[in-house]
Amino acid sequence: AQSVTQxxxxxxxxxxxxxxxxxxxxxxxxxxxxxxxxxxxxxLQLLLKYTSAATLVKGINGFEAEFKKSETSFHLTKPSAxxxxxxxxxxxxxxxxxxxxxxxxxxxxxxxxx
Amino acid sequence: xxxxxxxxxxxxxxxxxxxxxxxxxxxGHNAMYWYKQSAKKPLELMFVYNFKEQTENNSVxxxxxxxxxNSSHLFLHLHTLQPEDSALYLCASSQGxxxxxxxxxxxxxxxxVV
Numbered sequence: 086a087q088s089v090t091q092x093x094x095x096x097x098x099x100x101x102x103x104x105x106x107x108x109x110x111x112x113x114x115x116x117x118x119x120x121x122x123x124x125x126x127x128x129l130q131l132l133l134k135y136t137s138a139a140t141l142v143k144g145i146n147g148f149e150a151e152f153k154k155s156e157t158s159f160h161l162t163k164p165s166a167x168x169x170x171x172x173x174x175x176x177x178x179x180x181x182x183x184x185x186x187x188x189x190x191x192x193x194x195x196x197x198x199x
Numbered sequence: 200x201x202x203x204x205x206x207x208x209x210x211x212x213x214x215x216x217x218x219x220x221x222x223x224x225x226x227g228h229n230a231m232y233w234y235k236q237s238a239k240k241p242l243e244l245m246f247v248y249n250f251k252e253q254t255e256n257n258s259v260x261x262x263x264x265x266x267x268x269n270s271s272h273l274f275l276h277l278h279t280l281q282p283e284d285s286a287l288y289l290c291a292s293s294q295g296x297x298x299x300x301x302x303x304x305x306x307x308x309x310x311x312v313v
Contacts, residue, residue, distance in 0.1 A: 117299045119301055119302075121304075126287075126306075126307070126309065127306055127307070128203070128205075128289055128291075128304035128305050128306045128307050129289070129291075129302075129304040130304070131301045131303075134299070134301050136299035137299075175242065177302075179299070179302075185230050185247070185249065185293060185295045186244060186247060186255060187232070187244070187291070187293075187302045188244070189234075189241060189242040190241065191240075191241040192241065192242075
């Protein structure tokens with residue numbers, strides 16, 4: 086079964102610093118990968134997705150992620166953190182079998198320090 | 200109204216009560232999902248419906264009973280719940296037809312069982 090692992094349940098960065106949130110996937114075939122963001126008491130909002138069209142994917146709010154097959158990784162980055170980026174971030178993989186399931190990682194809570 | 204709408208946003212119920220959570224999507228999607236999000240636990244997929252047919256039941260206790268009368272509506276009927284069932288319940292929808300399409304989430308129902 087496909088799965089994703091997010092390293093680091095909590096990450097703190099200073100405002101203006103680089104944001105790097107890690108995600109590794111486990112799949113026997115090239116998967117579809119997603120990053121979502123969740124603000125307190127809200128649902129999940131899509132940041133970006135990888136669907137094999139390009140390995141570097143740009144998303145909303147200045148985030149991007151690079152698919153690296155050799156490392157089975159899909160890390161999320163943003164060059165300069167903003168206070169409004171403080172939230173929980175989830176990496177997800179979708180199965181392309183009949184059930185179209187989305188399997189989520191355990192999440193990384195990002196804290197941005199002034 | 201667009202997107203995925205969940206009602207109610209908050210629900211407090213006793214262990215002997217019966218209540219229902221409602222989800223409605225206005226995106227023309229064919230697949231709908233229930234996820235459970237508990238504190239300090241990963242997002243747990245509960246049920247998947249594709250074209251109104253249940254395609255996934257992730258070993259969910261029978262005190263949770265889903266219903267999908269059409270592709271736009273999804274319900275979660277609750278009865279005889281336990282305090283550990285307190286969580287944020289998230290509904291999502293997707294096209295369910297092609298791989299690589301993302302899931303869209305509602306804002307969730309915060310359930311407290313007393």
